[in-house]
Amino acid sequence: MAIGTLPVPAVARPTWRTRMHEWLDREQNLGPLFITPALILILLLVAYPFCMALYFSLSNAFIGRPSHLIGIRNFVNLWQSDAFRQTFQNAFVFTGAAVAAKVVLGISLALLLNQQLWFKRLIRGAVLLPWVIPTALSTLGWWWMFNSLYSVVNWTLIALGIVDPPGPNWLGQKYYAMTAVVLVNIWRGLPFFAITILAGLVAIPKELYEAAQADGAGPWARFCYVTLPMLKGVLAIVILFSTIFTFSEFNIVYVLTHGGPINSTHLFATLSRQVGLESGRIGEGSAISLYLFPVLMFVVYAQLRYVRKQVN
Amino acid sequence: MEVTRRKFVTATAGLAGILAARVPPARGQQREISYLCWNNFAPASDKKLAEIGQRFTKDTGIKIKIDHIAAPQQPAKYASEVQVQAGHDLVEMRMHFPWLYEPQLIDVSDLVGELEKKYGKAISSAREAAYVHNAWRAVPQYHAQFVCCYREDLFKKAGLKVPDTWEDLYTVGKELKKMGNPVGIPISQNYDTLSTGYAILWSHGAMEIDKDGKTVRINSPQTATVVEWYKKMYRDCMEPEVLSWTDASNNESLQQGKAGWIHNPVSAYIVARDRKLVTADGINHHRTLAGPAGRHETDAPRSIGIWKFSKNVEPAKEWIRYLLGKKEVYDEYIMSGSAFNLPVYTNMQDHAVLKTDPKYVNLKNEGAQYHTYGWPAPPSDKVQLITNSFIMANMFAKAVTGTSTKEAVAWAEGEMKKVMVA
Numbered sequence: 084m085a086i087g088t089l090p091v092p093a094v095a096r097p098t099w100r101t102r103m104h105e106w107l108d109r110e111q112n113l114g115p116l117f118i119t120p121a122l123i124l125i126l127l128l129v130a131y132p133f134c135m136a137l138y139f140s141l142s143n144a145f146i147g148r149p150s151h152l153i154g155i156r157n158f159v160n161l162w163q164s165d166a167f168r169q170t171f172q173n174a175f176v177f178t179g180a181a182v183a184a185k186v187v188l189g190i191s192l193a194l195l196l197n198q199q200l201w202f203k204r205l206i207r208g209a210v211l212l213p214w215v216i217p218t219a220l221s222t223l224g225w226w227w228m229f230n231s232l233y234s235v236v237n238w239t240l241i242a243l244g245i246v247d248p249p250g251p252n253w254l255g256q257k258y259y260a261m262t263a264v265v266l267v268n269i270w271r272g273l274p275f276f277a278i279t280i281l282a283g284l285v286a287i288p289k290e291l292y293e294a295a296q297a298d299g300a301g302p303w304a305r306f307c308y309v310t311l312p313m314l315k316g317v318l319a320i321v322i323l324f325s326t327i328f329t330f331s332e333f334n335i336v337y338v339l340t341h342g343g344p345i346n347s348t349h350l351f352a353t354l355s356r357q358v359g360l361e362s363g364r365i366g367e368g369s370a371i372s373l374y375l376f377p378v379l380m381f382v383v384y385a386q387l388r389y390v391r392k393q394v395n
Numbered sequence: 396m397e398v399t400r401r402k403f404v405t406a407t408a409g410l411a412g413i414l415a416a417r418v419p420p421a422r423g424q425q426r427e428i429s430y431l432c433w434n435n436f437a438p439a440s441d442k443k444l445a446e447i448g449q450r451f452t453k454d455t456g457i458k459i460k461i462d463h464i465a466a467p468q469q470p471a472k473y474a475s476e477v478q479v480q481a482g483h484d485l486v487e488m489r490m491h492f493p494w495l496y497e498p499q500l501i502d503v504s505d506l507v508g509e510l511e512k513k514y515g516k517a518i519s520s521a522r523e524a525a526y527v528h529n530a531w532r533a534v535p536q537y538h539a540q541f542v543c544c545y546r547e548d549l550f551k552k553a554g555l556k557v558p559d560t561w562e563d564l565y566t567v568g569k570e571l572k573k574m575g576n577p578v579g580i581p582i583s584q585n586y587d588t589l590s591t592g593y594a595i596l597w598s599h600g601a602m603e604i605d606k607d608g609k610t611v612r613i614n615s616p617q618t619a620t621v622v623e624w625y626k627k628m629y630r631d632c633m634e635p636e637v638l639s640w641t642d643a644s645n646n647e648s649l650q651q652g653k654a655g656w657i658h659n660p661v662s663a664y665i666v667a668r669d670r671k672l673v674t675a676d677g678i679n680h681h682r683t684l685a686g687p688a689g690r691h692e693t694d695a696p697r698s699i700g701i702w703k704f705s706k707n708v709e710p711a712k713e714w715i716r717y718l719l720g721k722k723e724v725y726d727e728y729i730m731s732g733s734a735f736n737l738p739v740y741t742n743m744q745d746h747a748v749l750k751t752d753p754k755y756v757n758l759k760n761e762g763a764q765y766h767t768y769g770w771p772a773p774p775s776d777k778v779q780l781i782t783n784s785f786i787m788a789n790m791f792a793k794a795v796t797g798t799s800t801k802e803a804v805a806w807a808e809g810e811m812k813k814v815m816v817a
Contacts, residue, residue, distance in 0.1 A: 145776060147477040147499040163813050165806070166784060231636030232647055255583065255639030256796075343584035344638050345789045345796075360470045362780040363495045 139369035146363040157370035167371065170349040174375070176261065177350060178329040181268040185325060186318070188269065189276025194310075196277060197284045207278070214274040222338040225267045229253035229339065257347035260340050264348050267335050272328070276321055283317030284310070316393050323386040327379055351375060426710045427458040430699075432487035433466045436539070436662045436735055443731035447724055451717045457710045476702065484705040485714065488698045491767050491774035493525045493532035500532040500700045501708060506715055507531040513720070514740030520694040520765035521739040523774070533698035534715050537729065537736040539660040540765070541590050541683060541693050542758060546655045548677030549576055561595055561624060561684045568632025568656065576655030578632040579648045581640035582625070582795060588640075588788040589768055590693040591658040596621055596787070597766065598686030603781060603811060604772035611815060613790075614808040617688075622791065622800045629795035638792060650674055658683070660695070661734050664754055680757045694765040696739060734758060777814055786810045 097105075107113050140157055144150035161167045196207055213221060228236050237250030253263045287310065295305050333352035336342060342349035342357065349357075351371055359368015430448075435441050441463060448459045462483065464472055469489065476482030477499050493500060507525075511517060517525075521535035543558075550557060550567070553574060558564040568578040581588045596602065601617035604610065629637070636644075646663040648654035652674050657663065667675040683692045699719075701711045719725050726747070729738050734748050734755045749755045769778040781787075790807035794800055 146474050147496055165810055230644075231634075231639055232644065232651060232653065249634070249636075252635045252639060255635055255637070260639070340639070341584050341641070343785075343789075343792075345792045346584075356471070357783060358780070360474050362783040363470075363474070363776055364780060365474070 136369045136373060139365050140373045142366045144366040146365060150366065157367050158374065161370060166346045166349065166354060169346045170351060170354045173348060174330055174350050177265060178326060180265045181329050182322060182325050184269045185272050185276045186322060188273055189280050192273065192277035193280035193284055196281050210277055211274045213271050218271060218334040219338055222267060222335050226339050229263050231255065254340050255344055257344055260344055260348050264336050264339055267339065268329060268332060272325060279321045280314060280317060283314045287313045316390055319386050319390050323383060326382060330375060330379065426707060428485065428707045428710045428714060429460040429462065429483040430485040430714065431462045431464065431483040433469060434463045437665060437732040440728065440732035440736055443728055447718060447728060451714060455713060457713060459714060480704040484701060484707045484711045486700050486702065488533045488700045490695060491524050491779065493698060493700060494527050494774040495779060497527045497532050499703050501703050502530045503534050503701065504531040506534050506712060510719055510740065515742035518739050518741060518765060520767050521696040521698065523767045524696045525698040533700035534719065535696060535698045535739040536719060538694050538696040538739050539735055540737060541594065541658055541660060543681045543683060544649055544657050544659050544663050544678060545681065546576060546677050547679035549574065549655050557681050558684055561598065561686050564684055565628055565632060568628060571655035572632050576653065577634050578628065579645040579654035579657040580628065580633065580637060581645055582637050582788065582791045583640050584785040584788055585640065585642045587642045587645060587659065589782060592787050592791060593693045593768060594683055594691055595686065597691035598688055600688035602771055603769060603787060604778055606771040608772045608775055609815060611808055611811045613811055614804050618804050619800050622794045622803060625791045626795055649678065665733050665735060679754055682757060691764045691766060694767065780814050781811050
């Protein structure tokens with residue numbers, strides 16, 4: 084009997100679809116694939132403009148003319164400008180006052196919204212309104228309210244007998260003008276604080292309050308020893324974001340005071356626009372806008388480190 | 396649609412030809428230009444511009460797309476177009492923008508030459524603004540001049556004499572303030588402050604920078620006189636609100652019946668008249684005031700520039716020839732602006748638009764001593780920065796709010812020198 088060879092069953096060649104499935108099943112492939120679109124967007128919309136701004140700030144760029152690198156001369160020269168020194172001071176006063184007020188008022192508002200209220204959802208929605216309306220539009224409303232000719236703020240204060248006519252010159256006197264821009268910034272930024280802190284409040288386990296109450300802790304003690312420590316992480320993040328946003332504020336100052344009177348409300352962004360775009364000195368304008376970048380980087384690093392420590 | 400071999404070969408061969416020659420087929424060669432301008436304070440002239448644009452397309456076959464943006468947005472928009480070397484073909488340029496964008500604008504001396512031949516030389520402010528280093532970088536289009544707008548009815552009622560000098564204004568201003576109708580000269584970071592401030596500065600013989608474009612001349616006895624004048628005006632004739640005013644505030648104050656006198660283009664009156672405000676009938680105009688060094692006026696000349704990166708330079712020039720070169724079209728455009736947009740060529744100064752309203756009669760004498768900001772220094776990036784940093788405005792603001800005249804002027808000098816040295 085002759086011994087023949089057994090037929091080998093043919094192995095089906097995997098289709099491209101199967102191969103693709105297998106390729107995508109590997110985590111080392113799928114992860115980068117998901118991240119790539121976001122990465123491209125960040126590179127195009129954040130990294131590229133940032134690098135351009137950095138390049139401009141180190142150059143003597145003037146709109147539409149050839150430029151060359153001049154090192155950090157723009158940053159050094161800026162200190163000689165009275166307007167810039169005033170702006171530097173304004174940025175810290177504005178940010179310090181606005182963020183401090185938003186923290187205190189934000190916690191208060193969040194505690195209030197955390198209570199059992201009638202129309203709770205409606206109220207929570209309404210609180211978000213200042214944050215939702217386009218800033219330029221809402222600031223125009225405020226401009227009208229502070230306007231010397233039509234000021235309803237002054238009209239109300241005079242009608243209530245709080246001030247004598249004609250009332251404060253809100254946008255024409257430097258301390259009032261700074262107060263006005265800080266007030267509008269608080270009004271605009273408060274919802275962000277309140278809603279984020281509210282989310283933190285809701286996440287605090289009820290048992291902690293019950294245990295504290297059982298130990299005889301009153302409302303103030305419960306707030307100091309339960310609520311605040313549990314909110315630390317949320318507060319750190321909110322303050323971090325708000326500090327960055329407030330330092331780089333533009334719309335409110337641009338619409339309300341245009342940086343005046345006598346540069347007393349100029350912030351980095353508004354002065355940067357004035358020098359870089361209105362006067363064409365892009366190099367100097369970019370240096371103004373990037374002046375605080377190292378400081379803000381340090382703030383971000385320190386706060387994120389603190390948050391990570393808290394989480395661990 | 397079925398693609399036959401013959402169709403495929405024809406199409407690909409055609410496409411290869413277009414790509415090799417880099418010239419689109421005649422059917423795709425419809426010429427189209429785009430023109431960016433501001434939202435004119437006389438809105439009727441924007442409507443007229445659109446209408447003229449349609450006629451231009453009909454007459455020449457060149458499509459034109461006209462876009463408008465608010466004046467404060469112009470610098471940012473222009474800067475971005477220049478940076479990316481793309482955008483509109485033609486741009487409307489305010490004041491000395493042509494100096495700022497000089498390397499990016501084509502030389503339009505040929506066009507201006509044609510217009511000057513027809514209408515006479517361009518007036519001084521138009522020339523100062525657009526004639527850059529021996530070449531026209533933009534074509535002068537129109538200007539809005541600063542005049543004195545006042546409540547004639549209140550002046551008559553109180554028996555006040557229409558002022559002729561800045562010192563006269565102080566005399567009547569005291570009475571106006573007592574009547575509850577103060578003088579409204581802004582002292583804030585806006586362009587009206589500069590427009591009035593320069594007129595006062597020059598008419599007293601003062602200046603910021605010398606005509607050499609380098610030497611700072613603000614610290615002078617003449618400037619001190621002007622600062623003292625501002626101080627007494629602020630104290631006796633005005634109210635502190637002027638420190639917070641925007642460009643629109645003086646207009647509104649006059650229109651709403653508060654201010655008795657402002658320094659502004661005729662737009663304050665035009666708006667009051669068109670909105671049928673009760674103050675409209677009482678508003679009138681008189682000539683810009685004189686000082687010890689004569690009468691000097693500020694102005695807001697506007698011109699049309701063509702970007703170098705434009706691929707439609709010839710069609711763009713055709714549009715300018717159509718809008719400004721055809722007398723009847725230029726007249727029609729000027730008439731639509733109701734004396735806010737006035738022609739910028741010498742032979743057109745006594746224009747029919749000045750006869751459309753008896754309130755414009757006094758505008759006819761305006762125009763002898765126009766200058767752009769920073770005069771007598773030629774416009775440059777440094778002069779531009781001094782202007783846009785509102786140093787002069789802040790010098791006045793410091794002085795009227797308590798800083799001594801000497802300190803305020805010395806501060807301004809220091810700031811200007813830093814700009815010139817940098």
